[in-house]
Each structure stands twice: as structure tokens, then as C-alpha cells.
Amino acid sequence: KNEVEQSPQNLTAQEGEFITINCSYSVGISALHWLQQHPGGGIVSLFMLSSGKKKHGRLIATINIQEKHSSLHITASHPRDSAVYICAVNPQGAQKLVFGQGTRLTINP
Amino acid sequence: DGGITQSPKYLFRKEGQNVTLSCEQNLNHDAMYWYRQDPGQGLRLIYYSQIVNDFQKGDIAEGYSVSREKKESFPLTVTSAQKNPTAFYLCASSAQGGGTQYFGPGTRLLVL
Numbered sequence: 426k427n428e429v430e431q432s433p434q435n436l437t438a439q440e441g442e443f444i445t446i447n448c449s450y451s452v453g454i455s456a457l458h459w460l461q462q463h464p465g466g467g468i469v470s471l472f473m474l475s476s477g478k479k480k481h482g483r484l485i486a487t488i489n490i491q492e493k494h495s496s497l498h499i500t501a502s503h504p505r506d507s508a509v510y511i512c513a514v515n516p517q518g519a520q521k522l523v524f525g526q527g528t529r530l531t532i533n534p
Numbered sequence: 535d536g537g538i539t540q541s542p543k544y545l546f547r548k549e550g551q552n553v554t555l556s557c558e559q560n561l562n563h564d565a566m567y568w569y570r571q572d573p574g575q576g577l578r579l580i581y582y583s584q585i586v587n588d589f590q591k592g593d594i595a596e597g598y599s600v601s602r603e604k605k606e607s608f609p610l611t612v613t614s615a616q617k618n619p620t621a622f623y624l625c626a627s628s629a630q631g632g633g634t635q636y637f638g639p640g641t642r643l644l645v646l
Contacts, residue, residue: 455632466571466622468637511576520565520584520631521592524576 428452431512431525439533444499446528448512451493458522459486459497460511468511471497502532537561540625540638547612547619547645555610555641557625565631566608570594571622571640580623583608584631612643620645 429450438444448457459471472479472486474495479486483502488495499506512525538559547553557566565584569577579592583602597616602608608627612619622642626635 458634460637466624466640466642468624468626468640470634470636473634513577515632521567521579521582522632522635524578526576 427526428516428523429512429514429525431510431528433528434526435529435531437531437533438502440503442502442532444502444506444530444532446497446510446512446530448495448497448525449493450495450512450514450523452514452523453517454490454493454514455517456515457488457495458513458515459495460513462509462511462527464508471510499530504532504534507531538625538627538636538638540623540641542641543639545641545643547643549645550614552611552613553643555612555623555625555643557608557610557638558606559608559627559636559638560606561627561629561636562605563627563629563636564605565628565633566602567626567628567635568592568598568600568608568610569624569626571624577624580610582631619643 432447456475458473462468483500485498509527509529511527513522541556567582568580578594581600583589599611624640625638628635
């Protein structure tokens with residue numbers, strides 16, 4: 426079993442829909458990251474969080490440390506949000522990230 | 535502009551050949567990382583370096599080598615011992631280990 430599990434693996438939605446991507450992890454962590462990988466391969470860091478909730482534009486990330494779970498939400502989704510969204514964690518005491526398999530999101534116009 | 539660059543964008547390797555992928559950053563970051571991504575799979579850590587002249591093996595270091603002689607540069611050599619080198623290689627850096635990582639655009643390595 427992977428230390429970081431994402432669901433769903435693939436998600437297709439219509440423009441304007443509210444999107445939720447989930448991430449569960451099995452180790453103690455110091456931080457959790459959400460990343461976005463565009464079709465060309467480039468990766469952008471969206472959020473780094475260790476508690477609570479962060480918001481940037483239409484993106485919201487939440488984390489529940491006790492339940493070892495995080496969610497990434499996209500409001501008013503748009504075709505340009507189509508990408509692979511990756512959850513990664515910093516295990517406590519480690520200086521490297523452990524990555525989930527990614528969620529491929531497709532938003533149709 | 536501050537950022538992290540990788541070159542080349544595409545690289546072709548012949549059987550038995552060593553190739554070197556370049557990664558340069560001007561963000562003054564201490565930590566640098568190399569990842570491999572195969573189709574449909576997550577990122578896997580090859581090597582990482584938290585400071586100049588020091589580096590550690592990641593999860594899939596066999597068949598690869600690195601150096602960290604300068605803070606800005608962390609080249610990755612794919613040696614002939616790596617039997618399945620075709621993949622997308624991503625370099626990243628962070629101000630310190632465990633912090634937000636900034637990724638380069640990646641290099642696609644193909645075997646002829």
C-alpha cells in the first residue's frame with residue numbers, strides 16, 4: 426500500500442462544477458503539498474499546508490491531521506483547470522517528499 | 535527572472551552511452567532534487583542534495599549519478615547501467631529540505 430493515496434485517479438466534469446480531490450496518507454507528516462502538472466509536463470506548487478485551510482483564487486486546500494486526510498477543491502471549474510493534481514507529504518524527520526499517484530482532471534466546456 | 539532550468543528538453547541515448555541532464559537554479563536554494571516520472575505513475579526520487587558537496591540516494595538511485603559542486607547546479611548522469619532509462623526527468627529545488635519545491639520544465643529521455 427502506498428504511503429500516499431489519492432482519489433479519484435481520474436475525474437471528468439463539466440465546466441462550472443465544484444471539484445474535490447482527496448488525499449490520504451499513513452505516516453506522520455510535517456507538511457502536505459498540492460501540486461499541479463500541466464499536459465506539457467511542467468509542475469507548479471499550489472499549496473503547502475500543515476493545518477487548517479488555505480485558499481488561492483478558486484482553489485481551496487484543507488487538511489485534517491488527526492484523520493490523515495487532505496482535500497483540494499476547485500470552485501467554478503474551467504477547462505484550463507484540466508491537469509494532473511498531485512498530493513505529496515513531508516514525513517516527519519525526512520527532508521524529502523513522498524508523492525501520490527496523481528489525479529487526472531478533465532473539465533469539458 | 536529567478537527560476538529553475540533544465541536542458542535539454544529532449545535527449546536521445548544510444549545503448550551503452552552515458553548522458554548528462556542539466557539542472558540550474560538561481561533561487562539561492564540549498565536543496566535540490568531529481569525525480570523520474572514514468573507514464574501513469576507518480577514521481578520517484580532519484581537523488582537529492584541538501585547542501586553543496588553533499589547528496590543522498592533516493593528510492594531509485596541505481597544506474598544514476600549526481601554531483602553538487604556548485605549551489606546553483608545539480609547535474610544528473612544516466613549511466614549505461616540504467617537498463618530502462620526512457621522517462622521524464624524533473625529537477626526541483628527548495629530553500630531547505632522539506633520546504634516548497636520549485637520544479638524545472640523537465641527533460642524527456644528516449645533510448646534509440
